[in-house]
Amino acid sequence: MNELLLGLADDELVIGWRDSEWTGIAPLLEEDVAFSSIAQNEIGHARAVYERLTDDADALAFDRPLDEYRCAPLVELRLLDWGRTIARRWLYEVADEIRISALMEHPDVGGLAAKINREEAYHRMHAEMWRERLRDEPRFRDAVAELWPYALGVVLPSQREELAARAGLDEVEAVERGSHTDDFAPLWDEMTMVRRSAPAGSRW
Amino acid sequence: MTAEQVWAALEEIPDPEIPVVSLVDLGVIRSVDVSEGHVHVEFTPTFLGCPALEFMKRAIEDKVPGVSVEVIQDDSWSTDKITAAGREKLRAAGFAPPAPRLVQIQAQVHRCPYCGSTDTKLENIFGPTPCRSLRYCPSCRQPFEQFKTI
Numbered sequence: 001m002n003e004l005l006l007g008l009a010d011d012e013l014v015i016g017w018r019d020s021e022w023t024g025i026a027p028l029l030e031e032d033v034a035f036s037s038i039a040q041n042e043i044g045h046a047r048a049v050y051e052r053l054t055d056d057a058d059a060l061a062f063d064r065p066l067d068e069y070r071c072a073p074l075v076e077l078r079l080l081d082w083g084r085t086i087a088r089r090w091l092y093e094v095a096d097e098i099r100i101s102a103l104m105e106h107p108d109v110g111g112l113a114a115k116i117n118r119e120e121a122y123h124r125m126h127a128e129m130w131r132e133r134l135r136d137e138p139r140f141r142d143a144v145a146e147l148w149p150y151a152l153g154v155v156l157p158s159q160r161e162e163l164a165a166r167a168g169l170d171e172v173e174a175v176e177r178g179s180h181t182d183d184f185a186p187l188w189d190e191m192t193m194v195r196r197s198a199p200a201g202s203r204w
Numbered sequence: 205m206t207a208e209q210v211w212a213a214l215e216e217i218p219d220p221e222i223p224v225v226s227l228v229d230l231g232v233i234r235s236v237d238v239s240e241g242h243v244h245v246e247f248t249p250t251f252l253g254c255p256a257l258e259f260m261k262r263a264i265e266d267k268v269p270g271v272s273v274e275v276i277q278d279d280s281w282s283t284d285k286i287t288a289a290g291r292e293k294l295r296a297a298g299f300a301p302p303a304p305r306l307v308q309i310q311a312q313v314h315r316c317p318y319c320g321s322t323d324t325k326l327e328n329i330f331g332p333t334p335c336r337s338l339r340y341c342p343s344c345r346q347p348f349e350q351f352k353t354i
Binding site for chain 2: 030033034036037038040041042043044045047048051111112114115116118119121122125126129
């Protein structure tokens with residue numbers, strides 16, 4: 001169970017970090033605001049889940065060596081293209097809804113999962129709105145096809161059939177969590193830089 | 205302090221992001237317990253990523269000496285917890301208060317806080333804070349902030 005929660009929290013932290021990269025440079029002002037808000041929510045979810053696993057969420061979030069992160073490769077990818085970014089947001093939200101809904105049944109974390117689910121409803125609306133807008137664009141379709149095996153790696157093998165049905169795509173071999181993409185090392189370096197460079201015992 | 209005095213003190217703490225409403229109006233104080241001179245307050249965040257969480261916790265500690273504040277991260281807060289007085293204060297300040305969840309899900313109506321028209325358009329699901337959306341009212345030609353129903 002802790003392994004599952006750590007994977008969820010790491011996914012939310014890392015996608016929040018990636019989404020925040022659009023702050024200031026999104027193609028529309030509205031999306032600047034939207035991506036910044038979504039990133040803030042996702043990182044808030046990560047913190048709440050880390051707090052279920054430890055007394056010091058910052059230490060768990062930022063003091064681990066790179067190979068101890070459990071995030072899915074989907075969230076690690078550095079996507080410098082809007083179509084690919086939207087494809088990832090949409091695929092991530094479809095996958096995330098399935099695992100969050102499953103966690104809502106859990107006696108210990110069900111309440112927290114339900115709270116996360118309330119907030120995610122707005123992320124899903126945002127993702128669906130963009131998907132509707134871009135769904136016939138070849139560039140977007142290519143991005144969905146490219147990222148689909150990664151999206152399958154977000155959920156448990158037992159949840160993949162449902163994910164394929166909801167996304168309207170055929171199940172293929174998943175890119176599993178456990179190893180990292182080449183894009184993760186520079187991100188880890190950036191995320192952990194402040195805490196690594198601070199002298200031991202620093203207070204904020 | 206008695207429980208009534210604690211509630212009255214909490215009523216004086218404004219929400220840091222929308223100061224027209226207090227923490228009590230917002231419905232984030234789940235319970236106040238006073239026993240043997242010790243005050244225990246249960247507090248539920250609105251959004252998990254709310255950056256004002258620590259700030260509000262400290263404001264409670266400043267206002268109620270010796271209080272222990274417990275942050276409850278379950279699903280007990282929704283916008284339905286905002287009090288009637290809180291909704292009215294929001295409306296008076298130009299924020300469209302969140303519709304009750306049941307009404308929102310069934311009707312999808314968003315009323316302009318200025319002229320009352322229900323013919324309003326969504327401009328952006330997200331606004332200056334995660335709990336707000338941006339809408340526009342063609343009738344009175346006013347943009348306004350809608351407190352999201354969650």
